[in-house]
Amino acid sequence: MTIEAQAPPKASANSDGAPVQNETSAPVDGQVADTQTSMVLEARGVNVYYSDFKAIEDCNLSIVRNQITALIGPSGCGKSTMLRAFNRMNDLVPTCHLDGQILYHGQDIYSPKVDPVAIRRRIGMVFQKPNPFPKSIYDNVVWGAKVNGYKGDLNELAERSLRQAVLWDEVKDLLDTSGLSLSGGQQQRLCIARTLAVKPDVILMDEPCSALDPLATLRIEELMQDLKGEYTIVIVTHNMQQAARASDFTAFFNMGESRQGYLVEYGRTDDLFTNPKNSMTEDYITGRFG
Amino acid sequence: MREHYQEELDRLERAIVALGDTVERSIGEAVELLSLGDRAGAERLIERDRAVNGKRDALQSDVLRLIATQSPMAGDVRLLTAIFEISSELERVGDYAKGIARISLILGGDTFGPEIVELLVRMSDTARDMLRRSVHAFVDRDVEATSDIIDRDDYVDGLYKEVFRHVVDMASMVEERGPEAFEHANYLLWVAHNLERSADRATNICIKVVFTARGEVKSAHALVEDAKGERASDGAP
Numbered sequence: 001m002t003i004e005a006q007a008p009p010k011a012s013a014n015s016d017g018a019p020v021q022n023e024t025s026a027p028v029d030g031q032v033a034d035t036q037t038s039m040v041l042e043a044r045g046v047n048v049y050y051s052d053f054k055a056i057e058d059c060n061l062s063i064v065r066n067q068i069t070a071l072i073g074p075s076g077c078g079k080s081t082m083l084r085a086f087n088r089m090n091d092l093v094p095t096c097h098l099d100g101q102i103l104y105h106g107q108d109i110y111s112p113k114v115d116p117v118a119i120r121r122r123i124g125m126v127f128q129k130p131n132p133f134p135k136s137i138y139d140n141v142v143w144g145a146k147v148n149g150y151k152g153d154l155n156e157l158a159e160r161s162l163r164q165a166v167l168w169d170e171v172k173d174l175l176d177t178s179g180l181s182l183s184g185g186q187q188q189r190l191c192i193a194r195t196l197a198v199k200p201d202v203i204l205m206d207e208p209c210s211a212l213d214p215l216a217t218l219r220i221e222e223l224m225q226d227l228k229g230e231y232t233i234v235i236v237t238h239n240m241q242q243a244a245r246a247s248d249f250t251a252f253f254n255m256g257e258s259r260q261g262y263l264v265e266y267g268r269t270d271d272l273f274t275n276p277k278n279s280m281t282e283d284y285i286t287g288r289f290g
Numbered sequence: 291m292r293e294h295y296q297e298e299l300d301r302l303e304r305a306i307v308a309l310g311d312t313v314e315r316s317i318g319e320a321v322e323l324l325s326l327g328d329r330a331g332a333e334r335l336i337e338r339d340r341a342v343n344g345k346r347d348a349l350q351s352d353v354l355r356l357i358a359t360q361s362p363m364a365g366d367v368r369l370l371t372a373i374f375e376i377s378s379e380l381e382r383v384g385d386y387a388k389g390i391a392r393i394s395l396i397l398g399g400d401t402f403g404p405e406i407v408e409l410l411v412r413m414s415d416t417a418r419d420m421l422r423r424s425v426h427a428f429v430d431r432d433v434e435a436t437s438d439i440i441d442r443d444d445y446v447d448g449l450y451k452e453v454f455r456h457v458v459d460m461a462s463m464v465e466e467r468g469p470e471a472f473e474h475a476n477y478l479l480w481v482a483h484n485l486e487r488s489a490d491r492a493t494n495i496c497i498k499v500v501f502t503a504r505g506e507v508k509s510a511h512a513l514v515e516d517a518k519g520e521r522a523s524d525g526a527p
Contacts, residue, residue, distance in 0.1 A: 241361050273363050275505030285363040287292045 040065045040202055040232045041086055041123075046100035048081050048090065055081045057260040059100070061251055063202070068224055068233045070243035070269065073253035074284065078261020079236045082253070083204050086234060087123035088116040104202075121148065124200035128207040130187035132179030132194075137162075137171050140179040140190055144198040157197055164230075165193035166223050185216025189223065196227075203227065205235040209242065221246040240285055244273045252281045295360050302352055302373050303429050309345050309380045310425035314418045316342075316387035317488055321414040324390060324481060325407045327399020332391040342384035349377040368505060372498040376428060379491040379498075383421065386484035393477045400474050402460045406453060410478075413449045413485040416442055420492035428495060431503040436496035437517030440510045446489040453482040 041063035048056040056078045063069050063086070071079040081090065088109060090096040101108050109119050121144075132140050141158045142150075150157065158175070162168040167189040171182070179190050188208055195203055205224075209217040217239075224233055224246055237243050243250050250273070251266040265278045276282045283289050316335060323331040353374045356362060362370055401407050420439050427435040460467070461475035493510045500506055500513060508516070 240363065244363070274367060276364050282364045286366045287295070287363075289291065 038065050039063065040105065041234075042101075042103040043082070043085070044101040044103065046082075046085060046098060046102060048078070048085055048096065048098045050093070051095040054258065054260040056085070057256065057262045059263050061263055061266060063232060063234055064249060065232050066228055066230075067248040068228050068235060068246060069249040069251065070247035071234065071236045071251050071253060072238075072240060072243050072284075073261070073264075074255065074289075075238075076259065076261070077253040077255045079251075079253045080206055081261065083206055083234060083236045084125075086202070086204055087120050087125060089120070089125060089204075091116050121198050122200055123202040123204060124195035124198065125204045125206065126188070126191055126195055126208045128210050130184060130191050130211065132182070132187050132190050134178065134180055136176050137179050137182070137190060138175040141193050141197050144194060148198060161193040161197040162190075164196050164227065165189045166219065166226065167193055183216070185212050185219060188212060188216070188220060192220075192223065192227075196231075200231065202232045202234065205233065207236055207238060210238065217242070240273075244269060252276075252278075252284060254280055254284070295356075298352070298356060298360075299366065299369060302349060302356075302370075305345065305349055305352075306373055306376055306380070307425055307429060309342070309349070309377060310421060312345070313342060313380050313383040313387060314421045314425075316384055317390075317414050317421075317485070318418050320387040320390035320394070321407075321410050321481070321485070324394035324397065324410070325399075325401055327394065327397070329395055329398070332394045335391040336388050339384050339388040342381055346377045346381035350374050353377075365502070368502050372428070372502040376425075376495050376498055379494050380421075380425075383488045383491050386488050389484050390481050393481055397474055397477055400470075402456070402475070402478065406456050406460075406478060409449055409453045409456070410481060410485065413446055413453070413482060413489075416446050416449070417485050417488040417492065420446075420489050421495070424492040424495035424499065427499045428502065431499065433500050433503050434517075436499050437514050439496050440493050440514050443489050443493050443510070446486055450482050450486040454479060457482075 039062045043059045043061045046056060046059040046061075047054060059082060061082070071083060073079050084090045085098055085102060090098065098110060102110060104119065104123065107114070109116075133143065135143070138158055141161050142154045145154065145157055159168060159172075162171060167186060170186060171190075174181075179187065182190060188211075192203075192208075209220050212220065221242065224235070227233065228248075235243075235247065247269045249267065250269045252264045252272065253261050254264045256262055265272065265276060265281045267277070272281065273285060276285065316338065319331070320335055322328075323335065353370045356370055357367070360366075401410075420442050423435060423439050426432070427439065457475045457479045460478075461472045463471050467474075496513065497508065497510060500508055
């Protein structure tokens, strides 16, 4: 089942931010998923603004647990804005505000009672450009856990996180050397290890391979497949082949006439890349525009 | 955007039409040569099948190249896989025509009379019509045309059964026609079989039409039933 979202302007049933079951119930193994148990994140009627400019309009999108969801679309369509809305990273942009709801395991993360730092611990982020701290590999990995008052064995945590990020064998004898001495692909895996060390539930990845060569890219994609058994992953990518190769679900965003981003189509990656329901999706993924 | 890529896709579709045209004419010509006992013509037709194989190979190689280099998606990847498969279907039709030409060399004009020839001509005319229309339906993504084409397959199957009855009668006429009667009857049945299979290939192409246009994989039977359902809901007979 592929889920189509209406293009704005619209007077849809979900314009009030209420959930529309058909749109939020992504299928798992060919069946409609139980939205209560398999949805980790759920955007309901989300609008995101930078000052007066509306960057995202009326987005309804569910993220399925232990699956990889890719957000694709042309530049400026709001996919990174949407990704950052999922862990309140946009709070760090003073002009940015959001209405609608983003539910994390059913709880609205934009509720005044919620601590955004606690949210970002549970919903980690890996950025486009690898950004290790100018510290040792070891310190890079355990830094977040230390700051959060981790009481366990830091050595064990560092090894486990580096193993999960498939970097341990390459750096186990170099733990005291600077994280900046690693190659770009290794640095990105180090950043993933750093994210894993704080034991998140969801990992958001904003074009994590755009600065990497093809082999390093494939290693990250393999790593994502290894990680999805334990984590839920949402990835923004400009690389459609990457979305097709590496994700289980894909959401295609486009830009409206006022340059506002909106969700065009969402569905299983296998369906969306072989038989999209919306002609705009077809034109984008076949390279006819964008 | 992607004008060169689009030109390549268009070129492959034109190549499918050309291949369809070639093998469809070969089927008609093979039955004509059989009825005339034209040995030289049959040999030429057999030789021509090499070119058909070459065209199939070139089409499939182009499809693989585009898949490897252009990362086709959605409708494009369906189109390319359909071109790959349809080129095989059409090449097989070329093989059937070659098979009939080989049989005509063996029979040397012994077709057991005009009745069977007429049935074979009707079979080849219908199969040719089905092939022509199915290839055009593919290029036009004309899903509605497919049920009519598939429906015609029953007619070809009926003609095959008629040929079968005649051939069984002929096979038993060993006293009147000599010891080769049984063998020749068997060959004529193969001719009819090849024509019946050619019509089946047109049906297979229709299935690819629906796949290419809509991304649905449906059996021929399901396509005909769908069309009946749509006609009934339109109030049409």
